[in-house]
Amino acid sequence: MNPTLSENGDRRSQERLMKGNEAAIYGALMAGCRSFYGYPITPASELAETAARLFPACGGTFLQAESEVAAINMLYGASSAGERTMTASSGPGISLMMEGVSYAAGAELPMVIVNVMRGGPGLGNIGPEQGDYFQAVKGGGHGCYRSLVLAPDSPQEMADLTALAFELSDQYRNPALVLADGFVGQMMEPVSLPLAARVPPPRPWAVTGLPATRRNLITSIHLDHDVLESHVRQLHVKYERARRREVRYEEYAVADARVVLIGYGIVSRVLRRAVGLCRAAGIKAGLLRPITLWPFPSQRIAELARGAARLMVVELSTGQMVEDVRLAVAERCPVDFLGRWGGNVPSSEEVVDSIVQRMRERTGDEEHVAHVA
Amino acid sequence: MSRMLLERPRSFYPVFTRKEGDPTVTHYCPGCGHGIVHKYVAEAIDDFGIADRVIFVNPVGCSVFAYYYLDVGHIQAAHGRAPAVATAAKRARPDSIVICYQGDGDLAAIGGNEILHAANRGENLTVLFINNAIYGMTGGQMAPTTLLGQVTTTTPLGRSAATDGYPVRVCELLGSLSAPASLARVALGDAKRDMAARKAIRRAIRNQIEGKGFSLVEILSPCPVGWKQTPADAAKHVLATMTKTFPPGVVKDFPAQEGGAAPSPQDAAGGRRPPVPREAIPEILGLQSPATVDHGMETKPWSRLGIEPRFLDPRIKAAGFGGQGVLFLGTLLAEAGRLAGWSVSWLPSYGPEMRGGTAHCHVILSRAPVDSPLVSRASVLFAFNRPSLDRFLPDVRDGGLVIFDSGLVPDPPDLSRVEAIGLPATAIAGKAGSVKVANLVALGAYIERTRVLPEAAVVGALAAKGLSSQVADLNLEALRAGMRFRCAP
Ligand SMILES: Cc1ncc(C[n+]2csc(CCOP(=O)(O)OP(=O)(O)O)c2C)c(N)n1
Ligand code: SF4
Numbered sequence: 001m002n003p004t005l006s007e008n009g010d011r012r013s014q015e016r017l018m019k020g021n022e023a024a025i026y027g028a029l030m031a032g033c034r035s036f037y038g039y040p041i042t043p044a045s046e047l048a049e050t051a052a053r054l055f056p057a058c059g060g061t062f063l064q065a066e067s068e069v070a071a072i073n074m075l076y077g078a079s080s081a082g083e084r085t086m087t088a089s090s091g092p093g094i095s096l097m098m099e100g101v102s103y104a105a106g107a108e109l110p111m112v113i114v115n116v117m118r119g120g121p122g123l124g125n126i127g128p129e130q131g132d133y134f135q136a137v138k139g140g141g142h143g144c145y146r147s148l149v150l151a152p153d154s155p156q157e158m159a160d161l162t163a164l165a166f167e168l169s170d171q172y173r174n175p176a177l178v179l180a181d182g183f184v185g186q187m188m189e190p191v192s193l194p195l196a197a198r199v200p201p202p203r204p205w206a207v208t209g210l211p212a213t214r215r216n217l218i219t220s221i222h223l224d225h226d227v228l229e230s231h232v233r234q235l236h237v238k239y240e241r242a243r244r245r246e247v248r249y250e251e252y253a254v255a256d257a258r259v260v261l262i263g264y265g266i267v268s269r270v271l272r273r274a275v276g277l278c279r280a281a282g283i284k285a286g287l288l289r290p291i292t293l294w295p296f297p298s299q300r301i302a303e304l305a306r307g308a309a310r311l312m313v314v315e316l317s318t319g320q321m322v323e324d325v326r327l328a329v330a331e332r333c334p335v336d337f338l339g340r341w342g343g344n345v346p347s348s349e350e351v352v353d354s355i356v357q358r359m360r361e362r363t364g365d366e367e368h369v370a371h372v373a
Numbered sequence: 374m375s376r377m378l379l380e381r382p383r384s385f386y387p388v389f390t391r392k393e394g395d396p397t398v399t400h401y402c403p404g405c406g407h408g409i410v411h412k413y414v415a416e417a418i419d420d421f422g423i424a425d426r427v428i429f430v431n432p433v434g435c436s437v438f439a440y441y442y443l444d445v446g447h448i449q450a451a452h453g454r455a456p457a458v459a460t461a462a463k464r465a466r467p468d469s470i471v472i473c474y475q476g477d478g479d480l481a482a483i484g485g486n487e488i489l490h491a492a493n494r495g496e497n498l499t500v501l502f503i504n505n506a507i508y509g510m511t512g513g514q515m516a517p518t519t520l521l522g523q524v525t526t527t528t529p530l531g532r533s534a535a536t537d538g539y540p541v542r543v544c545e546l547l548g549s550l551s552a553p554a555s556l557a558r559v560a561l562g563d564a565k566r567d568m569a570a571r572k573a574i575r576r577a578i579r580n581q582i583e584g585k586g587f588s589l590v591e592i593l594s595p596c597p598v599g600w601k602q603t604p605a606d607a608a609k610h611v612l613a614t615m616t617k618t619f620p621p622g623v624v625k626d627f628p629a630q631e632g633g634a635a636p637s638p639q640d641a642a643g644g645r646r647p648p649v650p651r652e653a654i655p656e657i658l659g660l661q662s663p664a665t666v667d668h669g670m671e672t673k674p675w676s677r678l679g680i681e682p683r684f685l686d687p688r689i690k691a692a693g694f695g696g697q698g699v700l701f702l703g704t705l706l707a708e709a710g711r712l713a714g715w716s717v718s719w720l721p722s723y724g725p726e727m728r729g730g731t732a733h734c735h736v737i738l739s740r741a742p743v744d745s746p747l748v749s750r751a752s753v754l755f756a757f758n759r760p761s762l763d764r765f766l767p768d769v770r771d772g773g774l775v776i777f778d779s780g781l782v783p784d785p786p787d788l789s790r791v792e793a794i795g796l797p798a799t800a801i802a803g804k805a806g807s808v809k810v811a812n813l814v815a816l817g818a819y820i821e822r823t824r825v826l827p828e829a830a831v832v833g834a835l836a837a838k839g840l841s842s843q844v845a846d847l848n849l850e851a852l853r854a855g856m857r858f859r860c861a862p
Contacts, residue, residue: 012663013655013660013662013663014660014661014662015711016659016660017707017717026660029654029658030654030655032651034465035464035465037461056646057649058654058658059646059649060646061461061465063460063464066486066487067486069454069486069487070457070487070490073450073451075461076448076454076458076461077448077450077457077458077459077462077465078461078465080428080462081448081461081462081466082466083465085465100451100454107449183747187719187720187746188718188719189717189719189746190711190716193658193660195655195662196655197651197654207428207448207462208469209425209426209427209466209469209471211425213446214424214444214445216446216447217391217440217446217447217448217449218447219431219440220449221437221449266746266747269744270745272744272745273744273745345747347747347749347750348744348745349749
């Protein structure tokens, strides 16, 4: 593939070294986003700082809101008025936004929320963690709704998946979350951007203060039980469509893998190295990296479970995504879990050690282990 | 309500098709203030000819369904958040007329922060604040504006200052801010008061049309059902009792005040942003097409540079005190590496750890795409103080390269397992002009020893930093001093 062309054939810019948090803002502006409302929090603050510099220069709005509660409701207002809009925060701030995300899902408003995850619960710490997986993929706010959730593994994907989040969010008229972590947000890598800015699709449903939209109404209230039931049913028809069409993942060395590692975000980078170390030591390891966490690549995981001897999920949490993996696998093969949290990230070597140890525990895999020892 | 139906404004729907149940009567109770205010708003919208431009923000409260009645664009907001929603709608659509409509629970309790800050920013909005001293929609609980002694379902013995605090005077509270253009309190209750309310509402809308900034009208309003009174008694109660705690009047009116408040911060541009065409965005962001960029440097030069295999694909840790330029060194390595054609990554320590005085980063230069950006087993360590050397030396693999400041760490731990270069980087930097460039001295020693980067790549990386020429020269001077340092292989 020509590296100067993106997936859809757009010409791409010269690479530039950027933090993931900066890259997300560049991706957003090229996706036609024109407002950023947010409240500072480590490790997400560079998003607001970069937005403060670049949004006004691009004819957009940057506003430091009085709280994350206000910020998410500003997104609600901007989106209702037809503008592509975004915010960014980390755990404590994202929790405050959940009411607003539920309202936006109910009112079918597109918006993009970047969560640069840190350690929790409570104030926790600012190290990288993935403890907000449940909050992101299971709803997080009240009511029967889903958010589209994308998990970048690099600054490049912070740009690309933020841009994709805008497209999906408009397409499904639903909030989209970019679920990053402290390391993906803070690290720098070369980033290349499309050279043509996107034109957002029309939003005929918006309330714009123009004659054509005078009869439009943005609301999430439906007093009549039957009306609300059919409204939510229609949301779920939409979610089913997303489940069929929007699953994205990346695979590495799975074809002959006996152990398939599963991880997203920064963890998937650690795992990719672990696969190399495993293979050098004679263990046939592979990697599945979910790119969309919702919809989740359940089907693919079920297929892999049929072929591989075992799966191992690695997360920066006490075990959240692993529940979805186990649902998908439905006992077809053993699913191991390795978790670190509190800001700690397992090294690739630690992952390999864990694989070896678990293989030892299973007599059936003795011969493989012999290679390593 | 009958008065309203007799003389229906054009922007008041004749039949309420969005409403469940009887579409010819409103959902408000007889004698409720909301219906009267709706009517005044509709009249003003008609008279100013702005029906097509209005974005009406509906609150949570009895008026959540204002959109049943007003023939304009509507956004229904979460409880208390209407000012935040309105702020962004107005900024997205500066030519619209955004009317934010809120009850006392909505505005003064749960939404206290949003209204305070929208007012303080001087958002060019019209806020209509219905103060009925109670939570109507949820069945008559205490509001922040409930009068002392007033019985509600959550103050069964009457509101007591000792346990519930005093009624909140919103206009006076916001009156201490510099930004609001106009703050006024009016009351509904008799023909004269109603007309004054009507006038104040019109003025608050006109202010926005004229770009004057934040205008709020607090309307003391009857809630006969919540108060358990007849409509006639409730009207009397507003005038005879509520006005004692909430005196009607103009708290602030910028256009009418001599040398009054500061003009709304948003007056100048009227919230309008200069339009930027889509085509201009890449340039504003400084994006360059690949063809136009020429570093004058051969990429992927590792074969020709004659790098020893053990120095290829370095996985680097750099550590020291904050202020020693450790993170900067890391970004230079990454940027220079990128310019020289390596795949690169840089991962910093961040947050309080840095403020606490130590910093470290992970840098990888690799021929293949970088897998994990975390350096767990380092092949290179830069250590600028003893704690860093002690902490990270165990992570260096056997035969790895350790570059440390021998001036600051005169008595290093056992380094026989690795190749160590101790150089007095800080002292050398001091001689070159500033101890701050010790990081560049160490970098110079590294590239001289390993040839991983040509000097030109570091020069290019320094140029990309946008330093003043003086600082850039100092950095280069230090780099070269480090390169001249004779490291015993
Ligand atoms: C977050 C949240 N908390 C509580 C409620 C329940 N609730 C609905 S309306 C209301 C009070 C409304 O009172 P007010 O703003 O005075 O308006 P009124 O009904 O008197 O016009 C409350 C507490 C809610 N909808 N959302
Ligand atoms: S409860 Fe009070 S505020 Fe609500 S509609 Fe009835 S009178 Fe009006």
